[in-house]
Amino acid sequence: IAKDFLKFVDAGPSPYHVVHECRSRLVAAGFTELKERDHWSITPSGKFFMTRNQSTIIAFSVGKNFRPGNGFTIVGAHTDSPCLRVKVNSARQKQGYQQVATECYGGGNWNSWFDRDLKIAGRVLVAGENGKMTSELVHVNRPVIRVPHLAIHLQREMNEKFSINKETHLVPIFALESDKQLNKPSEKHLTILMNMLGKEIGSSAEKIVDFDLFLADHQPSAIGGVLEEFIFAPRLDNLLSSYAGLQALIESSSDLSSEQNVRMVALFDNEEVGSNSAQGAGSSLTEYILRRISSDPKNPTSFEEAVPKSLLISADMAHGVHPNYPEKHESHMRPTLHGGPVIKTNNNQRYATTAITATIVRESAKIAGVPTQDVMVRNDAGCGSTIGPILATRLGIRTVDVGAAQLSMHSCREVCGVLAPEQCLKLYVAFFQNFPKIDENISVDD
Numbered sequence: 001i002a003k004d005f006l007k008f009v010d011a012g013p014s015p016y017h018v019v020h021e022c023r024s025r026l027v028a029a030g031f032t033e034l035k036e037r038d039h040w041s042i043t044p045s046g047k048f049f050m051t052r053n054q055s056t057i058i059a060f061s062v063g064k065n066f067r068p069g070n071g072f073t074i075v076g077a078h079t080d081s082p083c084l085r086v087k088v089n090s091a092r093q094k095q096g097y098q099q100v101a102t103e104c105y106g107g108g109n110w111n112s113w114f115d116r117d118l119k120i121a122g123r124v125l126v127a128g129e130n131g132k133m134t135s136e137l138v139h140v141n142r143p144v145i146r147v148p149h150l151a152i153h154l155q156r157e158m159n160e161k162f163s164i165n166k167e168t169h170l171v172p173i174f175a176l177e178s179d180k181q182l183n184k185p186s187e188k189h190l191t192i193l194m195n196m197l198g199k200e201i202g203s204s205a206e207k208i209v210d211f212d213l214f215l216a217d218h219q220p221s222a223i224g225g226v227l228e229e230f231i232f233a234p235r236l237d238n239l240l241s242s243y244a245g246l247q248a249l250i251e252s253s254s255d256l257s258s259e260q261n262v263r264m265v266a267l268f269d270n271e272e273v274g275s276n277s278a279q280g281a282g283s284s285l286t287e288y289i290l291r292r293i294s295s296d297p298k299n300p301t302s303f304e305e306a307v308p309k310s311l312l313i314s315a316d317m318a319h320g321v322h323p324n325y326p327e328k329h330e331s332h333m334r335p336t337l338h339g340g341p342v343i344k345t346n347n348n349q350r351y352a353t354t355a356i357t358a359t360i361v362r363e364s365a366k367i368a369g370v371p372t373q374d375v376m377v378r379n380d381a382g383c384g385s386t387i388g389p390i391l392a393t394r395l396g397i398r399t400v401d402v403g404a405a406q407l408s409m410h411s412c413r414e415v416c417g418v419l420a421p422e423q424c425l426k427l428y429v430a431f432f433q434n435f436p437k438i439d440e441n442i443s444v445d446d
């Protein structure tokens, strides 16, 4: 499972590629693509997915015993990660270098992007016949670009207080000016960048109308450590949860014969910048999809009836305890890399977990034979957040925040335990298969 997960990460250098990889896996597993603009016929035992703007994907399978008004068993995660993105006007020429200016996307640990061999990936809008344009994915899988450090000799204090100006110090180098293939001063992007993209899509630079491009670590993901206990990879946050949710849906949907709910995985773009976008978790997208699946011409309130029968696992990574900084964790809640999925609680609603939703996860974990851990941040520390509170607020669906423990979150390369993808996958399979029954055993007087 860890090895399959590495393939998933390496296939996903941008959210567009992540969605593309998810789509391939879903199609191979017999899921049918729906288009938002079409009319949908949702049938029991059916398996479907839809995408929005190539970077958000929602897949679902319908129980054989599903009736509109029945609940949704949902795992949500996100497809984006902090990274450098090519600016809309990126051509820079300085000191004999040709550079591609980038924008900082999300809260990256930008120091970790220095001195790494980087590649470029994303989507390119291409002009075709008769004024038509198509959006094509590009993945230049070579180390074509790099942010060089300034040598320590020229900044002696580097190991004590390395800090950067994100505008001036992070501009990557792409080429030397020596080949004289110079850019016209009026052009927004370097000719060599456009030529590279043109070649990559089997067309020419002139056909490129615009693009959304991401820089990504070129080094492939790896299983590491002397006992092969670690995964060293970029974008663990949050491709690990995306992978586990997707695979759990695919695996569990091979048998829908005794299912009454809709099982769903929803992977959103733009979580790293607050989820407010047309394709983000903050949009009305999720509600629209749930309403369409619930719709019943004979019952105008079937969606509202489904809400209290539903549960969302907001799957996102957690901070494992760091051996060199153990004091950063609350002293009695220090998640370990192989201690199992972490249930994250913050009653100030940075996480959406409650006693009831945490219990549903622990019951699922018991069935799966997977351990779980708990975490709360220290009262004197800040707390991250997830799509959990956002979707809980928008939908009014009970929600729980869960995820694998990792180190180096938001670095160019991150670390987690080799068992983490499997533990999360098993937990989400058990959740998909058992949530309605577990829920029946919990009585809350509404």
Ligand SMILES: *[C@@H]1O[C@H](CO)[C@@H](O)[C@H](O)[C@H]1NC(C)=O
Residues within 6 Å of the ligand: 363, 434, 437, 438, 441
């Ligand atoms: C619900 O409770 C019954 C009775 O104790 C038990 O047998 C069953 O396993 C429970 N169901 C689940 C899914 O935990």
Ligand SMILES: CC(=O)N[C@H]1CO[C@H](CO)[C@@H](O)[C@@H]1O
Residues within 6 Å of the ligand: 052, 053, 278, 279
């Ligand atoms: C929700 C949203 O923004 N949808 C847009 C996705 O992109 C296509 C193509 O540009 C538009 O037609 C959609 O409106």
